Amino acid sequence: MGAFSIENARVFDGERLSEPRSVHVVDGLITEEPGADSETVDAAGAVLLPGLIDAHVHISDPEQARTLAHWGVTTALDMGAKDPGVIEATRGVAGGSDVRSAGFPAGPPHGTHIARLGFPESVGISGPDEAEAWVAARVAEGSDYIKVLLEPEIPQQPKPLQPETAAAIVRAAHAAGKKVIAHTTTGRTAEIAVASGVDAFTHTPLGDVLGVEFAREVASRGVIAIPTLSMMNAMATDWPFPVRPPGVSFENCLQSLRNLRAAGVTIVAGTDANTNPATPASPPPGESLHTEFELMGQAGVTPVESLRAATSTAADFFGLADRGRIQPGLRADLVLVDGDPTVDISATRAIRGVWIAGERVR
Ligand SMILES: [Zn+2]
Structure with missing residues (x-):
């Protein structure tokens, strides 16, 4: 060198x-x-600038590491990967973004991540008494942090991960020195996440707004938010499911971010970039972080705040002390x-x- x-x-x-x-x-x-x-x-x-950090990507092809790097994303934080071999291969790509991964996310045995996204059935978790063993398995596999999927309850559908299970996973993860990031797409699931003691929640609801009072609660607990406006905007623009519920609007995501920011919640930039056709939308790896900055700007986040959210603040939260x-x-x-x-x-x-x-x- x-x-x-x-x-x-x-x-x-x-x-x-x-x-x-x-x-x-x-x-x-x-x-x-x-x-x-x-x-x-x-x-x-x-x-x-310091190399950019995208705090929410999904790697399904090692070549993504080079695409991310091309766009200045020198560190990419995978938030759920169904094939640990792909993550391993990605880490070896010369000239590629440096990758960290949650590995398998925590969800119920019949959750959408297993039924629709191709995660192995063995990673389903059915109750709090399985939490310790579940977290230990992820730690043994090399997960850098723990991802928890909190889906809304839908009548006639299998039950999503329950709050007491989420809380047990958080306890086990913290005992193992790992941070917990929750996937939440509604106000209710965000509340469950924060009450469960997670360190961060990711996504902003399309169907409702995270209110001022909740935002204050998030701030007082020191929980951070990773809004993934790129993903939410892509979904709002081209709704990926058969029925578009009334009230779905990207404006809700912007208002949630305004409320979180006004309450002093720490924001970390993340896009949900992926190239998996089975996901609801696929923000392009690398390029979408620049889109994310522009969308954050629509919610009043200043350019300097956006740059911090993708550099120093992200590194501090994820314990990446060397960057x-x-x-x-x-x-x-x-x-x-x-x-x-x-x-x-x-x-x-x-x-x-x-x-x-x-x-x-x-
Ligand atoms: Zn994601």
């Missing part, structure tokens, strides 16, 4: 933008001083863009270069 210095770029360090300065990289790490025979990259007029900021000692995961994304977030699309652990990928 070599040494290089990016010169004359303004630097968004994960928190704020600096005047033009130098950023030095030696052997994959950001350093205080330039290395011997350091190559120079002149980046006048550009802004250097998410531009700072000596951290991994040289870097994205160089034209224009100023702290003023106009669409500038994150104008990518000049991407480096993952100091290796240039674009």
Whole structure:
């Protein structure tokens, strides 16, 4: 591995933008001083960002790692994978995004993830007394965090995962040092998630709004939100099920995010990007994180808040202490863009270069 210095770029360090300065990289790490025979990259007029983190993707093909990296997503957090072999293969893709995964998500034995999305039947969990063994199995498989599926109750349908089971999974996961992220698509399931003690919930409801009081509860418990507006907008635009319930609207998602933000809830950026045709919608890997920023902007999230949500804040929440900021000692995961994304977030699309652990990928 070599040494290089990016010169004359303004630097968004994960928190704020600096005047033009130098950023030095030696052997994959950001350093205080330039290395011997350091190559120079002149980046006048550009802004250097920490590599972007998408906190909600699904990897079904190792090639996705390269697509993500191409769009500046240097870390991708898989939120449920039906084939651990694919995740393993993805981790070996040269020039690909660095991947973490929940592995198999927790859902009931006959849940949609098994019935429709192709997850093995053996990963169904039927009650709280199975929680400890279920979490231990995921930890043994290498899950980096635990994903819990909280679906709404529908008459005549098999029962979704029950609140007491969710709470037992949270207890077991926390005892094992793992964070828990809940999939919630309604106000009621989001309430169950938060009452169960999860660390984060993902998605924002299309059919109702997370209210001001609930948002305050979320904030006071320190639970974070990963809104996946890209997924919700795609579903609202092209409803994927036979009957579109009245009241379904992307505006509900925006209003929920406004309420969460106003209450001071920490927001982490995530898209639900995937390429699995069996899912309700498929935001494109990599590109959709830039769409996510623009949609977050529609809810009043500022460009700087969006950038933090996909860099320093995401790294802090997921315990990725070696990245998410531009700072000596951290991994040289870097994205160089034209224009100023702290003023106009669409500038994150104008990518000049991407480096993952100091290796240039674009
Ligand atoms: Zn998802």
